Structures are given as structure tokens and as C-alpha cells.
Amino acid sequence: MVFLRSEEHLARWLATNRFEAGATLTATKMSELSRLWWGSRLDAGWRPRAPQESQAILDSLGLSGEFWQL
């Protein structure tokens, strides 16, 4: 999971490395996802999330479809 400066840099990076494209998010969307995903990580009462709870976080940000299926 890497940062890229632009769509052009993304396309060049994928081509140079012969990677199949996955999913691209804006940094703002990734920041929102990080807040929801990691925000409870240091809670004293932390428990492992059930897969459906993690899926609900992804769904809440519109990250749906085959790529985002846990």
C-alpha cells in the first residue's frame, strides 16, 4: 500500500513493475479509513473484530465489490 503523487505516476509505477492494478483511494479517503480501522487499536478493552464488523467499515466508506471482500 503505497503513496503516489498522481494518476500518471500510478500508471507508470504499475507499468514499470508489471503490477496488475488493484484499488486506488485518495489520501483523504485513506485517512478516513485509517481513523475507522485503527482508532480502537489501543483501547484497553480491545477485542478482535469479527469479519463482518471490518466489512461494515469498508462498506461505510463505499469500498465495496469483489476487491474489498474480506
Added chain:
Amino acid sequence: MEAVDLDVRRHVYFSIVANGRPPTVAETAAAFELDMLEMEESYRRLHDAHALVLHPDSVEVWMANPFCFTPTPHRVRAGGREWTGTCAWDALGIPAALHTDGEVDSECACCGEPVRLGVENSELVEGADLLVHILVPARRWWDDIGFT
């Protein structure tokens, strides 16, 4: 997950926040007054449950996501310390986990140019023009977490 493993995990994470590094198995065993083998088994159960990531062939903590303990391009300043994020997602996850503002210094994966992101009051205030790319579909994230 066994109650003792939850306690061990909490100890590891709280030690990371307090000391900037994960405790060794010996340190955690001493804190819990357990022997080394029992603590190694707990660390391995946490690894198998994806609650910690151990270095291959050892019981040292490699990642306690979003924190990483080997060098990566993703350096984070948050909560009065410098941290390393495993990846772009985890780098932004460190201020989120600490519930504090933070700055991420990283690089464009294509050209290597430095990039900076800033988080204030849980909002991204710098670096909003950047993109994040995820190569591996969610179902396969844990197949090779180092690559993911």
C-alpha cells in the same frame, strides 16, 4: 482469543506507546511472571490470530499494526515520538490509533520524491492531493502481509 493472550497483547501495545518499541518475550514473560515458553506460545497465538506479526522464524515483534519495527519509507511523527508505518494505510493509522495529530513523511512509489501528509483533529490537512494504491485484494491481505 484466550484472556491471557488479550492481556499480553494489551501489554505489548501499551509498552510500544510507552517505550517506542515492543517488549521482548523475556520482558513480557517477566511482567506476567510466566516462563519464556509459555510467553512464546502466547506470542505465536497472537501472530496466528493476526493480532501481532512476528519476524519469520523468531518471536520478536515485527509489526503491531499500525506500528512497524523494521525500516520502511513511511515515517510518522505523532504523540511526541517518531514511528514507522508498515505501509501507507498504517502510516495514517498511527495518529488514528494514538488519537493525536501527526505528520507522515514518505515517498512517491513511482519517482521516489518525498511526500508529506498531515493529520489534525482527525482530518487530513496536508497531502490531500496524493493517492494511495492497494495491489492485493482484501481476501488475500494476510497471505503475505509483508508484501501487502
